[in-house]
Amino acid sequence: MSEKMKNRILPLVMALFIGGMCLVSVFTPDKEYSNAERRRLAEMPELSVETLMNGSFMKDFESYTMDQFPLRETFRSIKASAELSLFGKKTVNGYYAVEESISKLEYPMNTQMLNNAVNKFDYLYETYLLPENIKPYLVMVPDKNYYLAENNGYLSMDYGELFSYVTEAAPYMKNIKIEDLLSAEDYYLTDTHWRQEKIIDVAERIAEQMGTKLCDSYVENKLKEPFYGVYFYQSALGSSPDELIYLTSDVLDKCIVTYYDYGTPKEGDLYNLKKAAGNDAYEIFLSGSAPIVSIENPEALTSKELIIFRDSFGSSLAPLLVSGYEKITLVDIRYVQSSSVGEFVDFADCDVLFLYSTMLLNNSGALR
Amino acid sequence: MLFSSIPFLFYFLPVTLLVYYLAPEKCKNFILLIASLIFYGWGEPRFVFALLGATILGFLFGLLIGKFEGTKWSLVFLLLSVSSSVGLLLYFKLGTFFPIGVSFYTFQLLSYTIDVYRKEVKPQKNFVILATYVSMFPQLIAGPIVRYQDIEMQLFSRKLHFSNISEGIRRFVLGLGKKVLIANALGELCEIFRASNEKSVAFFWLYAVSFMLHIYFDFSGYSDMAIGLGKMLGFDFLENFNYPYISRSIAEFWRRWHISLGSWFRDYVYIPLGGNRVSKARWIFNIAVVWFLTGFWHGAAWNFIVWGMMFAVLLLLEKLVYGEWLKKSKVFSHAYVLLMVLLSFVIFNATDLREAADYIAAMFGFGAYPLISDEFVFYLKNFGMLLLVGTIGATPLPARLMGWMKGRASLEKGVNLLEISGLLVLFVLVTAYLVDGSFNPFLYFRF
Structure with a gap:
């Protein structure tokens, strides 16, 4: 191609690309929601003298154009590929993949956040447990990085230090260690969470340490929809989808599950299969985020009750503890104020377990 | 508005260029002025008034300096012009808010009125043309500092070629x-x-x-x-x-780094102070003044002053002590x-x-x-390749390689095709990074 020809073709090619994307962007109907990012997308901002003069129109317009850009997910994947292949980066926006398992760097240890979590635990202990003379249990669920990061050359928190820090800061809790029972394969490839079918031994150890025996045998049920976890979309790194398996049993089938959203009790399912086709299939476990949920076991051979302060890891674990208790109540203080918990939960003569992932402890700002 | 943003690349730029190319010759400056004001006002609309105010002052002082050419009033108006521009710059540098690009456009206005006084350019009688020059969006907010005399002719007539x-x-x-x-x-x-x-x-x-x-x-x-x-x-x-x-040498570094700023200080501060054709003590003073101002231009903070003065010391050492040895x-x-x-x-x-x-x-x-x-x-492993690409990219090697390939008749056709596809791929990559990313500030906007 001659220089003269190049000088004519280059502007044409660029004009076609820029003009084409501009026109597609203008004439494509706006999307309201991004399944990939699980958030509402920015809408065209209101144009007025006020929004122009205070600059909010320009700021919001920029967000709008980025959110509504044509082929947005394709461009995000292109960026991820360029970062890894072209620039040899080991992480993309903090995400990395080991074989097909995607994770996000959890580094460094944030003592301020750990203190915040422990302060919340202190409050719950002093307000509800100490008057009832209850000694609670603590399970810290190692996040995926515990098994993936350091071994593969990624920055890793000193988890031993984190475990010690929390146990020393909350000496009133009996710590139940579970990290030796898990491995990277026990977590979904594309998600933060553990697989329910892989944590039966974890449930048994917790029950044993709390002086309870579990007596249930489970049937594996596979969701027919592929499971694309939260990391799949956030990272744009690409991976095979996971299979999501949930466990059922005669005992679990007869459980009565009550959700206390906004304080009003409402019966629901242990596994909410309507969520299977939603944005986050992991939400089939106890319907995802909920402030207070109780699971009653009419087949129980005991009158013991368990109260679990938990994050989302508890949603898939709690059903596996059901056979050891008459009732389990799960409290998520990300969605209910710690000071309001007493209005809904009676702690008398209950076992109490704090079950939190290291990821949440290290980012505990959402605890209320 | 940032060049490296979706609104600029996919809305502002194509629309502006389309209107600009289609407009008749006599309207092009006006269109460029309007586009530039929209571009500047996009971030902080209120600062458009500061830009326009400074331009009006520059325009009026330019006319007055020209009108009273050869009289003491010409110098008075020049001093008023310099005082108002420097005053505006000081006000913003020392104040709590700082309009982007103010350091650049005040220096452009200063060079214009000084050049009018020096009779190197004629005063511009058309406000639209002067305002187009001062506010031209490509260089408005982070330079280079374009002097009026360098583009005076182009403001009146410019040819658009495919090349x-x-x-x-x-x-x-x-x-x-x-x-x-x-x-x-x-x-x-x-x-x-x-x-x-x-x-x-x-x-x-x-x-x-x-x-x-x-x-x-x-x-x-x-x-x-x-x-x-x-x-x-x-x-x-x-x-x-x-x-x-x-x-x-550091002297060579400053002939290659931010050339428009270095040459501005040389022509409008260093040489008027006497340059190096003075006594040694005065010359050292001149160097110190220029580099103090260079530091201060970047910000009213001690680290910038020390940064500037460090170069003054190094330049003096090179001239007086180890320049030959280097x-x-x-x-x-x-x-x-x-x-x-x-x-x-x-x-x-x-x-x-x-x-x-x-x-x-x-x-x-x-x-x-x-x-x-x-x-x-x-992080060395994570950014190692990027650091390597950056290091090689900061040298003339890539340009020399491209020049070598273009110089070979047998490769020229392939190279031109490669250039088009390479630029398109680069633009697609940039788009991908912009769509995904949020870390995007320009460093020199704060100066």
Whole structure:
């Protein structure tokens, strides 16, 4: 191609690309929601003298154009590929993949956040447990990085230090260690969470340490929809989808599950299969985020009750503890104020377990 | 508005160019002026008034200086013009809010009125033309500092050729790539370092090198984009960078770094003070004044003043002590320039002098830091390729390779095809980074 020809073709090619994307962007109907990012997308901002003069129109317009850009997910994947292949980066926006398992760097240890979590635990202990003379249990669920990061050359928190820090800061809790029972394969490839079918031994150890025996045998049920976890979309790194398996049993089938959203009790399912086709299939476990949920076991051979302060890891674990208790109540203080918990939960003569992932402890700002 | 943003690349630029190209010749300046005001007002609309106010003053003083040419009133109006421009700059530099680009457009206005006084240019009687010159969006907010006399003719008449437009696109896309793919990523590494609780001696050095490359790719990338946009609009702006990191003396470095600022201070401060054709003491004073002002131009903070004065000292040492000796060793002279510039940018980027001193001390082992840390190793691996690309990209090697290939008749056709596809791929990559990313500030907007 001659220089003269190049000088004519280059502007044409660029004009076609820029003009084409501009026109597609203008004439494509706006999307309201991004399944990939699980958030509402920015809408065209209101144009007025006020929004122009205070600059909010320009700021919001920029967000709008980025959110509504044509082929947005394709461009995000292109960026991820360029970062890894072209620039040899080991992480993309903090995400990395080991074989097909995607994770996000959890580094460094944030003592301020750990203190915040422990302060919340202190409050719950002093307000509800100490008057009832209850000694609670603590399970810290190692996040995926515990098994993936350091071994593969990624920055890793000193988890031993984190475990010690929390146990020393909350000496009133009996710590139940579970990290030796898990491995990277026990977590979904594309998600933060553990697989329910892989944590039966974890449930048994917790029950044993709390002086309870579990007596249930489970049937594996596979969701027919592929499971694309939260990391799949956030990272744009690409991976095979996971299979999501949930466990059922005669005992679990007869459980009565009550959700206390906004304080009003409402019966629901242990596994909410309507969520299977939603944005986050992991939400089939106890319907995802909920402030207070109780699971009653009419087949129980005991009158013991368990109260679990938990994050989302508890949603898939709690059903596996059901056979050891008459009732389990799960409290998520990300969605209910710690000071309001007493209005809904009676702690008398209950076992109490704090079950939190290291990821949440290290980012505990959402605890209320 | 940022060049490296979706609204600019996919809305503002195509619409502006389309209207500009289709408009008749006599309307082009007006269209460019309106587009530039929209561009400037996009971030902070109220600062458009400061820009227009400064331009009106420059316009009126230019007319008055011309009208009273040869009389003492001409000097009075020049002094009023200089005072108002410098006053405006000082007001913003020392104040709590700072309109982007004010350092650049006040210097352009100063050069205009001084040149009118010196009879190097005629006063512009058409406000639209002068306002177009001052506010022209390619170079309005981060330079290069374009002098009126350099583009006076082009403001009246300019020819748009495919060759100019094509060259403009090439420069613009390369600048965009430098900014978005390299500068932003290295800036991110600098931010990671600053937030790190696991610093080490090696990590301090990694930070210093990263910032040195970051500021070069950020600022020279912007200059490339400005020059490229200028070409697309029919203007030829002077170069602002010429591979400064290959210099063998600090004097040479400043002939290659931010050329438009260096030459501005030379022509409007250093030479009027007498330059080097004065006594040694006066010459040292002149050097000190120029570099104090250069530092202050970057910000009313001590680290900028020390940064500027550091160059004054180095330049004097080169002239008076070791300048000749530097010429004898290629390796040493390159290492000397790189080390001095590296340290200068640590001072430049520090939040205060205390931090600058702490960082430099830490780099030489005078801090309570280990030699190496896990974070350093990880981030060196993570950014290693980018640092390598940046290091090679800061030298003339890629341009020489391209020139060599183009010089071969047998390769020319393939190279041209490669150039088009390469630029398109680069632009698609930049788009991908912009759609995904949010770390995108331009460093020189704050000056």
